[in-house]
Amino acid sequence: MTLFDESEYLERLGKTKTRMADAGIDVLVASDPANMNYLTGYDGWSFYVPQCVVVSLDADTPLWIGRGMDVAGARHTTFLPEADIIGYPDHYVQTLARHPMNFVGDMIAERGWGAKTVGVEMDAYYFSARAYAELQKHLPNARFANADLLVNWVRLIKSDAEIVIMRQAGQIANRVMTTAIDRLEPGVRECDAVAAVYQAQMSGTEAFGGDYPAIVPMMPTGEKTSAPHLTWTDAPYENEQMVNLELAACRHRYHCPIARTAYLGKNPPAKLVELAAHTVEGLDLTLAAIKPGMRAEAVEQVWRKHMAKVGLEKESRIGYAMGLNYPPDWGEHTASLRPGDQTVLEPNMTFHMILGMWMDDYGFECSESFRVSGDGCETFADVPRKLFVKA
Amino acid sequence: MTLFDESEYLERLGKTKTRMADAGIDVLVASDPANMNYLTGYDGWSFYVPQCVVVSLDADTPLWIGRGMDVAGARHTTFLPEADIIGYPDHYVQTLARHPMNFVGDMIAERGWGAKTVGVEMDAYYFSARAYAELQKHLPNARFANADLLVNWVRLIKSDAEIVIMRQAGQIANRVMTTAIDRLEPGVRECDAVAAVYQAQMSGTEAFGGDYPAIVPMMPTGEKTSAPHLTWTDAPYENEQMVNLELAACRHRYHCPIARTAYLGKNPPAKLVELAAHTVEGLDLTLAAIKPGMRAEAVEQVWRKHMAKVGLEKESRIGYAMGLNYPPDWGEHTASLRPGDQTVLEPNMTFHMILGMWMDDYGFECSESFRVSGDGCETFADVPRKLFVKA
CATH class of the missing domain: 3.40.350.10 (Creatinase/prolidase N-terminal domain)
Incomplete structure (x- = not known):
């Protein structure tokens, strides 16, 4: 079986x-x-x-x-x-x-x-x-x-049968992220928002259920957004605060990670809105540039050049190979989208591209999981790329 | 902080x-x-x-x-x-x-x-x-x-402050197990029952939230009850079947594991009902015998003698030290309740005593997490010790 x-x-x-x-x-x-x-x-x-x-x-x-x-x-x-x-x-x-x-x-x-x-x-x-x-x-x-x-x-290179499973993980990921954003409200305890995320991860869709992701949901807010691996508390989310959402869905041990940023309140700072726009534009452009035959480092170059135009730079890698995995990590520890990585992209390689821009007291992140296709790339999830403002 | x-x-x-x-x-x-x-x-x-x-x-x-x-x-x-x-x-x-x-x-x-x-x-x-x-x-x-x-x-020996946290984990464990048993019905997909368990684990109580346990929920049924570490599927639970529930709650990384057995249907086999009665009686007796100063192996002896009277024997250990932990295991890998373990019980040592009796085509398990107290033991959770029959 x-x-x-x-x-x-x-x-x-x-x-x-x-x-x-x-x-x-x-x-x-x-x-x-x-x-x-x-x-x-x-x-x-x-x-x-x-x-x-x-x-x-x-x-x-x-x-x-x-x-x-x-x-x-x-x-x-x-x-x-x-x-x-x-x-x-x-x-x-x-x-x-x-x-x-x-x-x-x-x-x-x-x-x-x-x-x-x-x-x-x-x-x-x-x-x-x-x-x-x-x-x-x-x-x-x-x-x-x-x-x-x-x-x-x-x-690193998935079979078509593996891609079918990863697309299912993508469908679950849509529900996971939508659930998280719906559930986030000032006054809701972090643990209750996380509980709703877990519920969505395991229930999956009507057609198929979910599996446990290799990493727990990360939904930090306030000063903890600068400490990327702290988990949740039972404190309530506050008004006029940013929340990072680093989540995933899993199907038969295959992952679709997905990250978004939400702002709880009516008044997202202008600098955050602007950073979000630049980052999303960079994500769109970089995904659009992907072609089989391209080197991993060249993908990062597209992003780097875009951000340089607006005077920004991201120091760490912008993506990594992922797929089948167990705790404590869904990353495959092989190819990365970063300077110096000479891996030549081939159809059915699968990556998580995560663009996180961290300033002194604010930041924005947005990500997509995708496979390299015959002539470009195919993202697994389908959640709007934007800053989610929950007024 | x-x-x-x-x-x-x-x-x-x-x-x-x-x-x-x-x-x-x-x-x-x-x-x-x-x-x-x-x-x-x-x-x-x-x-x-x-x-x-x-x-x-x-x-x-x-x-x-x-x-x-x-x-x-x-x-x-x-x-x-x-x-x-x-x-x-x-x-x-x-x-x-x-x-x-x-x-x-x-x-x-x-x-x-x-x-x-x-x-x-x-x-x-x-x-x-x-x-x-x-x-x-x-x-x-x-x-x-x-x-x-x-x-x-x-x-191995917890402080009083750690025990306070473990009691909170016990309160969450009550909700986790009750939720699991409530949610189990023929026709419910395994992944949906597991989703409800996760929800309860993280939401905790009104007073405090839960943390991620070091092991995922185990709720096998049918032929998979003989394969203890397989996780869930999206197949529905069936009528007239047994389900093992090996669950836990976690609070600030401190665990309260808890196991029970449920039977979905009106006609639990007589041999299962009988086995459950013997096992629960053995659990009650063994917990009642615990005293500080006793050796870990002597605890197991109480159980062993009881089961021998009804012609049964359990080969593996009946418990192990547990508390603070991370995936992939909540056990502390130190003292065990088993023959040969000379550890002398002291107040605030904490164990998970899990009595699982596996026959050819049926089985029953029931467990309690407890601390050794000044004159006996204190269990952290409070869920009836019995075979749960969901007719």
Whole structure:
């Protein structure tokens, strides 16, 4: 009961193996839950214990190795044959006496891969320092190589089937953002506005439901707009204040992030209105300039030149690859729309372009998630690009 | 604007330093976001980039080191003086050329701690294999020690101020579970029931709002009850089916997990009704037996003996320490209610006792979150312990 056809997973595995061979890696231990899902279909909230997918150049299908109690979930969500789904006993869980990665090492050795070059995702969220040390202990004859982001780079270009899911996430995103803007009023507690956003994220549309996004809703106001990663309180929103809305919708683990800015009150400062106009114009222009064959850095250049005309500059990147993911981040950590990024855009690469302009005591942000199409780009959501003033 | 008084953070630091000294650790690099919060108050969704709190035996207050853009959040949520809040430049983020832990190493060396014994949390979720390697690179003269769970063990015994927050989480948990049971009906889509749960989690009560729990709602039904970590779909709940509800409420990052079982339909199987009665009786008895001074394993013995009388046995542990936490887990990974755990219960230790009995094609679970009190235990939530039959 995989989300996609088995042929799609085999194609992904094929591309992964090509990259492995190019990097001199014989056996890949993928611990990133998004990569595990991408390669096998596996989807469960079980990444709080060590688990992985093992891809070997000399095996047709990968191994799924996880906690014994999650074997049923792997049977349910992956295309793998029974023999390739392996659970470790519960006495490996959360103890100093042994570690699940010892078990993984043993499984790799048992299959005759113990003296191969083993690629590990050195900077993946759930591959801890100890996980690496314990894997090495049980594979004393292996050579280790850093395979961080190897699968992520394969993920960058989506299949048409993935795009269908991302369009659904886009439809949910419309509802999520509209709900947020509708719910924002002076006097409404931040937690209640956030509750409405969560409600919309999960209920989705009449036709299909939503999934949990990899990042919680961010809806800061007042002085907290300068602290981008603080979450909500139960204080009420105030009148004549700006609210940043950094939200997302998720469908089958595929994301459509979306950001807007709202102003609660009758009197948005003229400088904010002006900044909003420049930023939205820049977003429109930059999206319109996107073409396959263009480099990622060239996209950023379009934006940079536009803003320079009005005497403004944004220091950080203006976008990043995104798609399938798990907490704590929906970004894919590969291509970015920023100076120096030479990635050549290809159809079905998917990005979140987020233009946030922060001045001393005000700011404006507006974003779109899009795919590169055959001759331009296609945005997934459809919410007006503007400063929402709620008088 | 810390959640607790500065004196409380200083007390936590004092206890942490005692444990560090006992373990021969001079400098502790705490990357676990719960430990960072516990030691300084820091609370933000920024753990998707490397960050840490550095505690040195020879410094009164710790350093907070994180991404430059999160410095404002650290100022807002910690008690630390400005000089102890250090942001790394954005060119350290997500690149192979350098790593934030290089910067952390440099800061440690700059303070004259470069040849000390440095404790790192080897199995913490967001301390990656590469983070450790990169920290070592910039501290070539340091000795490294495993400080995994060192702060977690301090967290095990809550202060009275923490208990106040956990009681609030308990009040939200009542609403969360009641909402879930109310919303469950044959024909309701799983995603819509989950949406109502999220709504209740964040809205909290009239007096105070809720925070995001470290684990998403789990409400499996049908054949998926045997796969404990699969999340929801948009399929409707069916008639004459069992639903497991593993939920939680969170307040200021403190959790109150709560589990119940519901049966949708008029005809719950007699064997399920009987199992529920035995399990609830066992839960009641086991909670009633808890006293400070008792060992964790002895709590499990009470349950085990009760179930043996009716010819049943549960293989896994029946509870674990919990409290302050971030995704992907609300458990503290320290004391467990299981055979062999010699932890002596003390007042204000907090646990989630979860009794799940799984047969071939049915099962029942019921749980309570509680603190050990002066003469027994106090549960945080107040939802009837029973099989909820929704005819």
